[in-house]
Amino acid sequence: xxxxxxxxxxxxxxxxxxxxxxxxxxxxxxxxxxxxxxxxxxxxxxxxxxxxxxxxxxxxxxxxxxxxxxxxxxxxxxxxxxxxxxxxxxxxxxxxxxxxxxxxxxxxxxxxxxxxx
Amino acid sequence: xxxxxxxxxxxxxxxxxxxxxxxxxxxxxxxxxxxxxxxxxxxxxxxxxxxxxxxxxxxxxxxxxxxxxxxxxxxxxxxxxxxxxxxxxxxxxxxxxxxxxxxxxxxxx
Numbered sequence: 128x129x130x131x132x133x134x135x136x137x138x139x140x141x142x143x144x145x146x147x148x149x150x151x152x153x154x155x156x157x158x159x160x161x162x163x164x165x166x167x168x169x170x171x172x173x174x175x176x177x178x179x180x181x182x183x184x185x186x187x188x189x190x191x192x193x194x195x196x197x198x199x200x201x202x203x204x205x206x207x208x209x210x211x212x213x214x215x216x217x218x219x220x221x222x223x224x225x226x227x228x229x230x231x232x233x234x235x236x237x238x239x240x241x242x243x244x
Numbered sequence: 245x246x247x248x249x250x251x252x253x254x255x256x257x258x259x260x261x262x263x264x265x266x267x268x269x270x271x272x273x274x275x276x277x278x279x280x281x282x283x284x285x286x287x288x289x290x291x292x293x294x295x296x297x298x299x300x301x302x303x304x305x306x307x308x309x310x311x312x313x314x315x316x317x318x319x320x321x322x323x324x325x326x327x328x329x330x331x332x333x334x335x336x337x338x339x340x341x342x343x344x345x346x347x348x349x350x351x352x353x
Contacts, residue, residue, distance in 0.1 A: 131287075161340055170331070171288070171343040220287045224337065231337050232278065235287035 129155050129225040133236035140211055141244055147207045148239045150177075150221030156201035157223035161233075162194075165218040177204040177221075211243040248332045253348040262319045264347050266332030269313045274336040277308060277315045282329045282346070291330075292317065319349075327351045 130153040140146050150160055158179045163171040175196055176184040183196035193215075195207040208215055222235040249267040256262045268277070276295050280288035292299060294306040294315070305318040319326060331346040 133287075163343075170345055173340055173342060176340055218285065222287075222341075231276075232290060232293055233335070233341055234290060235280070238285065238287045240285065 129153075129223075129232070129234045131221065131223055131234050131236040133219075133221060133239050135239060136237060137240045137242075139242045139244065142212050143210055145207055145209045146211055146241060147205055148219055148221075148241075150204045150206070150223075150236055152202045152223045152225070155223075155225040157204075157225065158201060160198060160204040160221055160223045162196065162204075162206050163220045163222065165220060165238075171220060174206075179204075208241065211241070213243045216241055216243045247342065248334060248344045250330075250332055250344060250347045252345055253350065255350050255352065256322055257352050258323055259321050262322050262326075262349060262351075264317045264319075264330055264332075264349070265314060266317070267314050268332070268334045271312050271334050272336070275334040275339075276336060277306065277312075278333050278335070278341075279304070279306065279315075279317045280331045280333065282331065288331060322349075322351050324351050324353060 132151045134149045160177040162174045164174050165171045173186050174189045177196045177198040179198045185191045198204040218238050220238045222233050224231050224233050278293040279291045281291050282288045292304045292306045294308050296308050299306045307316040329346040329348050333341045335341045
């Protein structure tokens with residue numbers, strides 16, 4: 128299947144700092160990527176849709192000024208958590224659709240564990 | 245967006261066949277059904293995808309009835325390493341996928 132990578136895989140930061148997470152589609156181009164957040168023992172929660180060359184679309188309740196998304200190219204989307212606080216500590220996962228065979232499939236990155244002290 | 249409903253958890257023993265059923269009553273005509281597996285602290289991993297009838301690959305089978313309002317993921321002869329959370333999702337093309345609770349499968353020796 129298609130490969131989606133994330134960097135870093137794990138980050139620890141102090142409260143008030145900003146953290147950038149990269150999501151790359153390694154062997155395909157993705158005009159649309161998605162960002163999810165997952166708390167322990169819970170399901171993935173969609174945060175936003177990242178659109179190449181245009182503004183991201185945020186889900187209800189997600190602060191767009193806090194979670195900045197930039198989709199600068201067809202293979203890279205970044206999520207920046209600005210002024211991070213301990214409650215932002217979570218597992219962040221990105222995904223992208225790719226066409227393969229008869230239909231399209233969404234593939235997920237390995238995730239980034241953010242811990243805010 | 246089609247919503248899915250799955251059992252919260254299931255238990256099985258090694259070597260048994262496990263069937264996980266997902267309900268998606270308002271699936272759209274263009275929607276495909278995709279199942280993912282997730283281990284702790286990892287991103288979901290694609291297992292299988294189908295539109296109707298039966299699909300089989302090297303790790304699982306997917307059964308979809310004619311009305312497509314449900315689907316069943318079948319894992320043959322599970323092992324301890326199949327202990328994970330399994331998610332059923334429906335969508336098409338660039339749709340955003342909304343995750344349900346998933347099914348937490350526990351395989352015992």
